[in-house]
Amino acid sequence: MLEMMNKHNPFPQQLVIEVTAACNQDCIFCGRTYMERPKRSMKRWMWDRIVEEVAKESPYTEIWPAFMGESMILGDKLFDMIAYARKVGCKKITLNTNGTRLNEKTIPRILEGNIDRLIISCDAHTPETHEIVRPGRKTEGLAAIYLGVLKLSEEIRRMRLQKPIIEMQFSVFDENEHETEDFKQFWFEKGLIVKLRPKVYWSGVVSDGNHRMTLGDHRKECLWSLDTACIHWNGNVVMCAIDSEGKYVAGNLEMQSLQVIWDGPLKWIRELHIRKRFSELPEICRKCPDWEVKKAHAFFPNEEVKQDYEAYISKGRTFTARHFWKENIEQFK
Ligand code: SF4
Numbered sequence: 001m002l003e004m005m006n007k008h009n010p011f012p013q014q015l016v017i018e019v020t021a022a023c024n025q026d027c028i029f030c031g032r033t034y035m036e037r038p039k040r041s042m043k044r045w046m047w048d049r050i051v052e053e054v055a056k057e058s059p060y061t062e063i064w065p066a067f068m069g070e071s072m073i074l075g076d077k078l079f080d081m082i083a084y085a086r087k088v089g090c091k092k093i094t095l096n097t098n099g100t101r102l103n104e105k106t107i108p109r110i111l112e113g114n115i116d117r118l119i120i121s122c123d124a125h126t127p128e129t130h131e132i133v134r135p136g137r138k139t140e141g142l143a144a145i146y147l148g149v150l151k152l153s154e155e156i157r158r159m160r161l162q163k164p165i166i167e168m169q170f171s172v173f174d175e176n177e178h179e180t181e182d183f184k185q186f187w188f189e190k191g192l193i194v195k196l197r198p199k200v201y202w203s204g205v206v207s208d209g210n211h212r213m214t215l216g217d218h219r220k221e222c223l224w225s226l227d228t229a230c231i232h233w234n235g236n237v238v239m240c241a242i243d244s245e246g247k248y249v250a251g252n253l254e255m256q257s258l259q260v261i262w263d264g265p266l267k268w269i270r271e272l273h274i275r276k277r278f279s280e281l282p283e284i285c286r287k288c289p290d291w292e293v294k295k296a297h298a299f300f301p302n303e304e305v306k307q308d309y310e311a312y313i314s315k316g317r318t319f320t321a322r323h324f325w326k327e328n329i330e331q332f333k
Contacts, residue, residue: 009227009270009318010058011259012061012227012229013062014062015061015063015231016228016231017042017047017063017066017067017230018067018068018069018231019066019071019074019081020069020073020074020233021037021041021068021069022039022040022041022069022070024070024098025134025135025136029133029173030068030206031202031205031245032244034202034206034244035068036245037232037245037246041069041074041233044077046235046254047065047084048084050253050258051063051084055088059316060092062094063085063092065082065085065093065095067241070098071095071097072095072097082095092116092315093114093116094118095117095118095119095164097119099148099149100136102149102152107151107155110152111155111159111161113163115163116164118152119195120169122142122145122170123170123171123176125183127143129176149166149192153190153192162308165193165312167194167195168192168194168195171200172196173199180196184196187301188299189301193298193301194298194299196299197293197296197297198293198296200290201289202244203284203289204287219276219291220292222240222273222290222292224294225240225269225270225285226273226274228294230243231253232246234252236251236253237250237253237261241294242290247284248284250269
């Protein structure tokens, strides 16, 4: 059974890397706002080591150089790191940003061709709501973000570029739910993809998620655990993309390779999920209200954009949850 699983999931398909834990916003719903661990940046040698391993072992693993911080505050350093990842052979790179640093300096660097997908997390369609859900320090607010996105997409059109694919992300909370449809319509009219995401409780760091916690029969294996690995700035490989504090550390990349950690402690975690032995999982998973949140929904302004997006997402993937469920789950019942 273990061989069968390895066959389908030999290496993480997505790799979330915290190039910095510093940020210029204090979002009300973000695990980082409540985080107690130090908020530093990754050493360049650590980044180089990670992307070199990805290029060698699994070049189509999608690299996300953002976790609990705003990567674009690193400025040129970030784009140099991304350029290095591309140079050594990483084929899929997605940058997730709050959009506050989209300007005349950063837009040309985004257009260098090293970023395949750019996700801009706004979570509001009016400045008032944006200020409530994403209060910022030294930022110019939602209007400046919208201007930056429009300028970037105009440049992509003018230069006839295929990438980056731009996605406008909206995480839905009580405070912003009423703006969801307006947000969607506005960005559809500009030809961009809109991604809606349910509220993440950061495995209980943000309160009120009790209604989603369960060890019952309808709980399924968590997609975060099955195909994604997540790395803090100090090289700690943690449970998943919602483990903001590092409650479960599977290993550290200063001392081990990612492959060793993926085939070691994280493999055991995956097995427990697959076999539905949820009560034996580490506490962060056992009490997690976010086990089904990875399924964010993307909406497309037209068929052509949808096809381009799906081609990018499936490019080089050796593992998908759908395959996995179809080919394996029956055996584990
Ligand atoms: S159950 Fe929760 S803590 Fe565990 S991997 Fe999934 S999202 Fe992370």
